[in-house]
Amino acid sequence: MVRITYKDVVEAVRQLAVDVAFNLPADVRRAIETAIEAESSPQGREYLEQILENDRLAQREKLPLCQDTGLAVLFVDQGNQVQVAAPAEHPEATLTDAINEGIRAGYEQAYLRKSVVAEPLNERRNTGTNTPAIIHHRWVAGSELTISLLAKGGGAENKSKLAMLKPSDGREGVVDFVLDTLRLAGADACPPFVVGVGIGGDFETVGLLAKRALLRKIDSAHPDKYYRQLENELLGKINALKIGPQGMGGDTTALAVLIETAPCHIASLPVAVNIECHSHRHRSVTLRGGEDG
Amino acid sequence: MAEVVQLRPPLDEEAVRSLHAGQAVLISGPLLTGRDAAHKRLYDLLQAGGELPVDLAGELIYFVGPTPARPGRVIGSAGPTTSSRMDAYSPALLATGLRGMIGKGYRGPGVREALVKYGAVHLAAAGGLGALLGSKITGSEILAYEDLGPEAIRRLVVQDFPAVVAYDAHGKSIYDR
Numbered sequence: 001m002v003r004i005t006y007k008d009v010v011e012a013v014r015q016l017a018v019d020v021a022f023n024l025p026a027d028v029r030r031a032i033e034t035a036i037e038a039e040s041s042p043q044g045r046e047y048l049e050q051i052l053e054n055d056r057l058a059q060r061e062k063l064p065l066c067q068d069t070g071l072a073v074l075f076v077d078q079g080n081q082v083q084v085a086a087p088a089e090h091p092e093a094t095l096t097d098a099i100n101e102g103i104r105a106g107y108e109q110a111y112l113r114k115s116v117v118a119e120p121l122n123e124r125r126n127t128g129t130n131t132p133a134i135i136h137h138r139w140v141a142g143s144e145l146t147i148s149l150l151a152k153g154g155g156a157e158n159k160s161k162l163a164m165l166k167p168s169d170g171r172e173g174v175v176d177f178v179l180d181t182l183r184l185a186g187a188d189a190c191p192p193f194v195v196g197v198g199i200g201g202d203f204e205t206v207g208l209l210a211k212r213a214l215l216r217k218i219d220s221a222h223p224d225k226y227y228r229q230l231e232n233e234l235l236g237k238i239n240a241l242k243i244g245p246q247g248m249g250g251d252t253t254a255l256a257v258l259i260e261t262a263p264c265h266i267a268s269l270p271v272a273v274n275i276e277c278h279s280h281r282h283r284s285v286t287l288r289g290g291e292d293g
Numbered sequence: 294m295a296e297v298v299q300l301r302p303p304l305d306e307e308a309v310r311s312l313h314a315g316q317a318v319l320i321s322g323p324l325l326t327g328r329d330a331a332h333k334r335l336y337d338l339l340q341a342g343g344e345l346p347v348d349l350a351g352e353l354i355y356f357v358g359p360t361p362a363r364p365g366r367v368i369g370s371a372g373p374t375t376s377s378r379m380d381a382y383s384p385a386l387l388a389t390g391l392r393g394m395i396g397k398g399y400r401g402p403g404v405r406e407a408l409v410k411y412g413a414v415h416l417a418a419a420g421g422l423g424a425l426l427g428s429k430i431t432g433s434e435i436l437a438y439e440d441l442g443p444e445a446i447r448r449l450v451v452q453d454f455p456a457v458v459a460y461d462a463h464g465k466s467i468y469d470r
Binding site for chain 2: 050051055063067068113114128153187188189247248
């Protein structure tokens, strides 16, 4: 068994929350630089340049990239050899508690916006801590604890969609659904987008697939040739919508399409589209604990 | 690119009717802020025949929920939020004399009609550039609904705040293609 302390998890999550708010991820910065070269609209190019300028200013002035510092969505892969050791004074504290404590500390200390309401329909009172975080936990083989954070802005998340297609709708049905979703998102969701697409699984799994797809580096190739081609086809067709940076027209509507799939029922073809804005704030950290004698 | 129009709120109807979709503007002067929760409260008050806690006549309202200010700063990051979520409320506020709104993305037919009817405008600020836009703000104080946290109504003062006329008072939009 390998032990990782509660405090180490809190600190790792706090650091992720802060890092992600003030720095564009390197893969996103590269993609924007490439897009500037290719963009034919002068206004579009100017907006893309401003994304990089905003990033430089955010780092220099310690201002968050965006005022919507997001709902904290965490993906936790816990090795089956890893035990998270609760602190002696709170022996009942869980991994979930550690993550929420890290988010609370990061959002408070770095002057990030608290964007969570405690209950969705009646009073919608702000919790004031940006918690609870959304946590997706998975047991995996090994002795490491990997924590990934997506700071998910509301504008792009609101334009995400899910459909239970028929198998006969096929590849064309999936492509049409993705394009319809992006067309509706348009200027509202802060293009150029990073588009996560989930295909397969069931109703609740497919949304998670679309979100998990967003953890892949945006300049990485899908390991499966069929889906690599589908990603390229979708990216081409999304950019052909000419929504452009800020929805003001141009060639750069999306920076990447990332697909994640799962087996599904013989009757089903679930598909989900999870949209990310141009800041695509994502970071991962892997903790390796000490041996437990 | 065409000349940039300088806007100095508060604005009268004539100034707003002279604006046309696609024009770039630089705003200097006072703005109000308000987003989902504040809009709902203002709207509910109007429906109930109550008096608003702030006078909207001649004002521009910026759809924004800024990040908290670090010590020594006026405000944190402050880019626009999605305007269409305010569509249900905006026509009622425009009827009280609100002269314009600043946000991102599309507006529905009800808002577009109200802009023409009352002589008002919707300006698009660049989404996701909260650090850049926050640095154009030189003053900030809470006017109402402090309990809403980031959604409180604030009085901002801005200097050379960049935006584009997205929907004008003549029924035109930059997004019509």
